[in-house]
Amino acid sequence: MAGMKQRIFDLYGWFEQRLGLGEAITGAAEHPVPSKTSSWWYVFGSAAAVLFMLQIVTGILLAIVYAPTAGQAWNSLQFLDHNIRLGWYLRALHGWGSDFMVAVVLIHLAQVFLFGAYKYPRELTWIVGVFLLLLTLGMAFTGQVLRFDQDAYWGLGIGVSIVSRVPWIGGALVDILLGGPILAGPTLSRFFALHVFVIPGILLALVGVHAWMVLRLGINEWPMPGRLVSKKTYVAEYHKLTQKSGIPFVPEGAWKDALFAAAIVLAVMACAAWFGPFGPTGQPDPTIIQTAPKPDVAFLWIYAVLAYLPANLETPALFIAPVVIVLALILLPLIFGEGEKHWSRRPGAVLMLTGVALTLGIFTRLGTYTPWSPIMDAWSREPVPVACLKDRTPLERAGAIVFQNKQCRNCHAIGGEGGMRGPALDGVASQMTEDQMIRQVLQGGGNMPAFGNALSPAETTALVDFLETLRSGRVPAAIDASRNVAESPGPQPGTPNLPARPGR
């Protein structure tokens, strides 16, 4: 037994004599870190790296089956899902791994921001981290394109439309992005090269640089209120701190990283097993237009923002906002490189982080149910509530049919069913008079199309008659005060003697 142990030790010695890595690795692993950094708050960076490794492994495994051609990619996903043993599970691991990686990278960024870890001397670590975030999002987007289904096809179409709005060079950029006149074979091949070679290559290199700088500069110490960062004294203070209260990173600091990494991979495995892979949705056949494309969860907030921006702000916002955001992230450590690290002394930072998180959360939530989109089949699918038809005249019921038949329901809900693009019409009779309704229906306005070309006078009469029944029993119908005056018997003092107008 002792001989065996000796032989293993000799073998290690043989390699170590030639490689010389053991010393460096041991030194890096055992380097002292401030004892308070052994915290559950410090595990997200290593977890992101572990998820990246998982993505590389599952990605390579998918690449041995996936066919990166526009004509066959979708079929090869079906083949993976149904004909390759556990192919569906590998797809699910890769898809869920991607969502987890984006989330963990964002949490890592938020934690580093909140703990002031980007301050001197770790400015460059933060800046490289910003590019790591952008590359991670780049992987998520290109990966979504490789899942070459309807959502991917039209989602890429959205990307192309955005790029086409770049002033002056938009057309050339579209051509380069597509690799041809349309979104087809060469386009997918380009995104395959980006997703499989270009972005992961840069990502790997930058992860190496990022980790190297963490080792070189030391992990950020636990922030204390009142302990200010100064470029003159910080390095000496940090050195003193690690000397005084340092613990070797492995194993005393790293056990939490290791445990969390295992937990997060287990969570990916569980989600993959429980929820399965993403898509593929319908095949990427542009002639099948019965589709409402939607991006993956990481980009839903952009999709929502694009729905709410006014048309004239859209192009400036699309190209100025990202530049400003990225520049702000890069300049942050260069401008605020010194001073207080603790969150309790940086209310502005806490407020900003909360604001950004809330904004992203709200827009993502909106992106899940897209209240700005017409529901394309609501007019033929949703029943008119019984209460709206009970005890109604034939004309009013005919109006309900006009209401459905002219696709009003696609944008307007009744009884909680229907589109949310326009206002719900359950109480419209309390808000608009007959004349106002006729004008609105025929001429449109306020983001509603004019229906004057699509409605005959008879249909308009029936429709408005139906709409006039839509109010809750307790709220009175909207009235036109001037009509009351005109219809009241006898001449009023000070008003010209006009003949009373009939009800219609």
Added chain:
Amino acid sequence: MEQETMQPIDSQPSGELADATTPRTDASGRSRRIFLFKMALFLNGMVGTVLAIPILGYLLGPALRKSASQNAWIDLGDAGDYPEGETRLASFRDPFTAPWDGQTADIPCWVRRIHGNDFQVFAINCAHLGCPVRWFAQSQLFMCPCHGGVYYADGSRASGPPPRGLFEYEHKVAEGKLMILAGKIPTLASKNCGGPRLTQIQPAASAEAGSGIPSQKPGDDSWPA
């Protein structure tokens, strides 16, 4: 620390090798080698620059193609097959397709036959962000499922975020066939898409038809007389 055991293994061989080499260290040889190294660096820079030309040409190739070569006249079938006063979905095989494009080269479009040989052919892509618009004959509207862009029957913008009307393909009727000039994906950057038309008021409002609003630009060959 337990690193002491590793150190002797590492340091021995490198010291031995250093002793074995006896480099010439005279000043002239040294400056010659430095000069040669700088020249080699310069040469690499030159080679790299020359190499970059074909690489950039390869990458930018799609953008350098003449836009005229990205469209061709495509037959959409007999003009008579499209009923007057209706808008129908048609599709065509893109003329510049690669064999591995699969279904992605099947491009749909909306054909509106107003009357006679008076046609409008709209791209499927919403002018906002390129999603496929759907035609609703009952309400005479195109609706987009993505962000709620809506267009009238003549392709003009009705409501929602689109900055303009639907993209139109240039078209003609030749020997009874409806032909469109297509091939390149229509975007806001491509100049080959016609502008919006002023034909919003249809025969129903015939009183205004003679009010002098030109429904056709002079010299527009997409509107055959």
